[in-house]
Structures are given as structure tokens and as C-alpha cells.
Amino acid sequence: PLLFGPEGLPLRAIAVVFLLLILFACFFSAVLLALTSFARSFKEAQAYLVPLMLLSIAPGLLSLMPSVTLTGPWMIAPLVNMVLLARDVFAGTAAIAPAAVAIVSTLLYAFAALGLAARMFGDDAVLYGQQQSWTEWLRRPNEPRSATTTAAAFGCLALVFPAYIVTSGLLAQWPFPNAATKIAASGLATLLLFVGLPWLALWHGRVRLRNGFQLRLAPWPSFIAAVILGLSSWALAHEIVVWRAQTGGETSLPREQLEALLKSWRTAPAWLIVAALAIAPACGEELFFRGYLLGAMRNRWRPATAILASAVLFGLFHLITTQMLAAERFITSASLGVLLGWVCYRTRSVWPGIVLHACNNTLLLLAAYYRDVLETRGWRWLQQEHLPRGLIALAAVAFLIGVTIIWWSCRRGTSSEPALNLSLSANQDSHVDRDHQP
Secondary structure (H helix, E strand, C coil): CCCCCCCCCCHHHHHHHHHHHHHHHHHHHHHHHHHHCCCCCHHHHHHHHHHHHHHCCHHHHHCCCCCCCCCHHHHCCCCHHHHHHHHHHHHCCCCHHHHHHHHHHHHHHHHHHHHHHHHHHCCHHHHCCCCCCHHHHHCCCCCCECCCCHHHHHHHHHHHHHHHHHHHHHHHHCCCCCHHHHHHHHHHHHHHHHHHHHHHHHHHCCECHHHHCCCCCCCHHHHHHHHHHHHHHHHHHHHHHHHHHHCCCCCCCCHHHHHHHHHHHCCCCHHHHHHHHHHHHHHHHHHHHHHHHHHHHCCCCCHHHHHHHHHHHHHHHHHECCCCECHHHHHHHHHHHHHHHHHHHHHCCCHHHHHHHHHHHHHHHHHHHCHHHHHHCCCCCCCCCCCCHHHHHHHHHHHHHHHHHHHHHCCHHHCCCCCCCCCCCHHHHHHHHHHCCC
16 A cells, blocks of 8 residues: 555556566667677677666666656657556556657667677678677678668667657757748658668668669659549548547547647648658658668568568557657558558559548648638538548549559559569678679
């Protein structure tokens, strides 16, 4: 009673904390493995581990401070977020959105650390009994590479996710002079995060942008299909949102906040809404999730696994808002991510996906922007009502036509440019690049 109150400790809290301990152990073990892979001897490994062990005590001390809560940067701080989340679970005050941010960020950190360790243990220097230092690992390769590594991709992902959370919070709280400036800043931040960070990773790895972002040309029919898919896939997303709302699920924003958001949008010109909130996210997210991440994963994984993994990650980025955890955003975004990943895989290019994504975003944003005009004509976009059956059938037929065009125009036998497989060493990468130079 002195520790957990008169009701004691609930079994549910014990089970949740046990799962958090498993996640914490996986993350900490991955960090230890990655850190010790740089050691030249057992004593040097001990010298690396002792400071880390001492540093891991600090999160436990922070959890004793009532003023330190699982909000803001603490949600993405390694070790600290798990300790604060466990404290909130014991107290019965854990919120879903901060907990999701903490869990997802810890998983990404663990994958990045495991990728680093796998890269170190799979290096030729380890096979021949040599060791690499930190400076050798951070040094840029001498020769250009044909593709990025999975370890580098997950490392970049582990940087982009916390940066995305922090940037979203800053944009929400920053005192912008007007809504137009805030919208423009949001579009610029999206491009800097989802294009700038992977571009730096590609530059450091000497990976060609054309291969790293999959900037190859696609067959021209695929662009027509992308427009058709972008203008028809919204119907499925709308029905999922309506079904979720009618079954008692929470929406992304409360009604009052959604109305205030739309009112602020209408103070900005429509072209700015489309450019900053439709085209900029389409370009940035496609270059990162399909161009960079999917391109790295499909060199090591099966196509279906790579597409599903990139789609789940795409959905997780859209799952968490500053207000709550919106399940319908994950379902719709992950479903769209599967479609976009399949289009990128079939066309071997990111450009059709950008067109598809931009068309889908533009249609939804303009529908919300001109909602009052549409409602006067009988369209109740934000009233949580199902679309007419005829419109759903038309969208389904158009969707099937778009998929058929993609499948037909990008048959493997007529593919103009096969993707290069990731080489096992930098030496082999350089030979592949020289052989494929024009």
C-alpha cells in the first residue's frame, strides 16, 4: 500500500511493464552490441561499456522528478522515454500518443543499432581479423556505390522520426504571423526532413541520387495510371474513416479543432494549400519512403516484405498527431503505402508514386477547402456519411483500370532498366558502377 496505493498493483500494469522491459532490453542489447563491435580487445570493450552503464542510471533518477513528464523531447529521448512510460503505467496516467511515440522511436533506435552491428560484423575487416575504428567507419567510401545499405537506411530513419516529432511540435507552438506563413513553413520543413536528411546519407555513402532515390524514368502510361489511382483511391480511404467513426473510433482531431483548422486554411490561397500540404509532402514522403527506404530494403528483402515494411513505417508516421492516436490514419496511410510501394516496385521509379500521392492529397485538401460550396450541392464531406454507391463503384472501376495499366505497361519482360543489386563490398560496388557507366 505504501508503494502502489490501497488498491495495489494491477496485473495489467505488470504485463505492460514486462513488455516494455523486453523492448528496453532489445534496444539496450543492440546498442551494446553496436558499441562493442568497434573494440579491438576485451579491455577496450569494457572501457566502452562502463560509461554507457553509468549513463543508463540517469533516466532512473529523472523519473523521480515530478516535473519531468513524457512530453516533448522526452518522448524521443533514448532510455528516458521507456523509464518515464513505465512510471506512467504504474501510476495509471499513461497517454496513448506519447506512449506510441516512445515505443516507435525505441524500436527504430534498436533497428538502427542492430543494422550498424550487422554492418560491422559483416565487413571484410572483421572476416580477416582486423578491426575498424570510429573514424574509419565514419569516413566516406573511396568509390561510388550503386545503392544504399539497409543499415544506413534504418539509421537515417532513426534520425528522421524524432526530428519529425520535434519539428511538428515546434510548428504547432511557434507564433507565426498568419496561417499562410505557417502552412509554407510546414511544407518547407517536410522537404528538409524527408529529402534533406536522406540526401546527406546518400552523399556520405557516395550513392548516386538516381539510384538512391530511384529517380529513373518510368513508362509514360504509368503516369496516366497514377493520376487515375490518385483520383480514385480516396474513396476507399473515406469509407475507412467513416466506418471507424461510426464504430466508435476517435478521429484525428475533435470537431471543434477541425473546424478551426479549416477556417485558418481558408485565410490562405488555395494554391499555397496545394503546394505546401499536397505537393511538398508527396515529393518528400515518396522520395524518402519509396525512393530511399524501399530502394534499400528491396535489395536485401523480398519485394512483398519490403513493400509491407515501408507501408507500415509510412502509416506509423501518420498515426501520431499532437492531439491523440488516430487509428484510422494508420489504416488509410498504410493502405496507401502498399499501393505506392507496389507502383514504385513495378515502375522501378518514384515519379509515378509522386504523381499518385500528389493527386490524392490535392483532391482531399481541395474538398476540405471548398467544403461549404460542396455541401450546398449535396456533398457532405466532413459529416461522417458514406459516399453514394454509384460513386464508390465508379472509383472502384477506375482503381482497377489504373492497376491494370501499371501492370501492363511495366511488365518485367519489357522493363527498360533493371535495378542493381547491392554488392557485398565497396570493391564490388565500384566494379558494378564502372560497368554500368555510359
